[in-house]
Amino acid sequence: MTEQDIDQIDAHLAGKLSGEELVAFELRKVNDTEFGNEVEMMEALRAGVVRSVLEDKMRMLQAFDGEDRREGSGERGEGREGVSEEHAATTVDSGSLESKGKVRGLWKVLAVAASILFIGAFGILQLNKGGVSIEPFPDLMTVRSVEKDQLNQAMLAYSNKKYNTALKLFNEINDNELNQDISFYKSISSLMIGQLNDAEKFLSQSNGSKYPISFYQGMIDLKRGNKIANLPEFCACKNCPPFLLLEIKQFCTK
Amino acid sequence: MDWITEIKTDENAALRQLYAAYKDECIGWLTSKGNVQLADAKEIFQTAVVILYDNVMSGKLTELNSNIKSYLIGICKNKSYELFRAHKKTSTTDEFPTLSSYIMEGIEVKVELEEKIDALTAALNRLGDPCRLMLQLFYYKKMSMDQITAHMAYKNTSTTKNLKYKCIKRLQMDMIGHKQVKG
DSSP states (O other): OOHHHHHHHHHHHTTOOOHHHHHHHHHHHHHOHHHHHHHHHHHHHHHHHHHHHHHHHHHHHHHHHHHHHHHHHOOOSOOOTTOOHHHHTTEEOHHHHHOSSOOOHHHHHHHHHHHHHHHHHHTOOOOOTTOEEOOOOOOOOOOOOGGGHHHHHHHHHHHTTOHHHHHHHHHTOOOGGGHHHHHHHHHHHHHHTTOHHHHHHHHHTSOTTTSOHHHHHHHHHHHTTOOOTTHHHHHHTTTOOHHHHHHHHHHHHO | OOHHHHHHHSHHHHHHHHHHHHHHHHHHHHHHTSOOOHHHHHHHHHHHHHHHHHHHHTTSOSSOSSOHHHHHHHHHHHHHHHHHHHHHHSOTTOSOHHHHHHHHHTSOOOHHHHHHHHHHHHHHHHHOTTHHHHHIIIIISOOOHHHHHHHTTOSOHHHHHHHHHHHHHHHHHHHHHHHHHHO
16 A cells, blocks of 8 residues: 555545545556445544544543542442543642542642632643643664664553653663663653653753743652742753643633 | 633543533443443443544534533443444444544444554554654644644654654554564
8 A cells, every 4th residue: 555545545534535536546446456445444443543543531530530430439440440540640630639548528628718818829720621631752772773672662662651661671771872861751751651750860861942841840749748849940841842832822811 | 711712722621520520420321221231331422522522523523512421421322322323333342442433433344444543543553653643733733834843843844744744654664564574
């Protein structure tokens, strides 16, 4: 299947082919079995993508439901089956921003009151109930080759959210040229599995001119249950890709 | 509150807010009037929120004639009626049976295609990001290559286009590899 084939199948499935183009397409589909199978695969891919998006949303709601229940009842470890710990670890809930640990009864009221005062006093935003989510930084590592297979494996594990495996593989790489890049991805991996001291250490060894260091430092602060130490820099979100900028903008302007 | 705009602007936050706001009422309705077990009621309500999201994102829902609560309860009602049929139709190992039945509704169901969709969803999950995210942005959010390039901070559109091609090829290879292992 060539790039052109994919474009053509996409156009067909989006209903954009007409006239001669459509006739030629249909003829090819009938006469060329391999092409026919590819069209079917692309059709299934579109449905598979829809499914993956909607299943992600289901998992997010299940994780949120689990957090919500724990927050409400003080119970722990009651997440529904199928919700991975890694997924749950990617959300900083508002409870962790307002206070550490379990807060009940009068303490809960006091904590909420304190957080309202804090918000009023410092003009900081009120987080939505689900809090701000920690998004792992996308794989933007551009240096790739067969010789760098270890790096490929590590980045694949990282992209697949297998952070422990990714860390193990990153640690085995000895490449001075890539040290600062690898440190950054090690930092995010550590953050995603809650190893906050390591996350901070690796972040300090990362390339500050290339990656959004202040954003993830803020995330480490939040995950520790602290306020963000350097809010202006966090909100400026230097080197953040657009999807992070959007989230930060909403977070910082609410 | 304009929920449709909220969902379009900050989808995850809006869905969480919706979920928290109407969960008790909808699940209460399902368990008391719909005679549905609590675990099923929860899955139906979660599915209803996801269907609402899908309807907004696909452009099927552009304005609400009733309030959002009635809309959600309406979906819950329909889904509770379909519950037993859905459980029968989908495999017992399905993680989200009610959601699966909704997804398959929109497709001319051929068993073979259904199996392919299952296999592709699994392959897509194995592939992980950035491929998974990129294909979601292109095929679900209908973003253009330019928009994806900006969203994912890639150098230029041709890099993005090339990556999309590579991702699809990797998916294809993964499917072939998996078939061989299974076969």
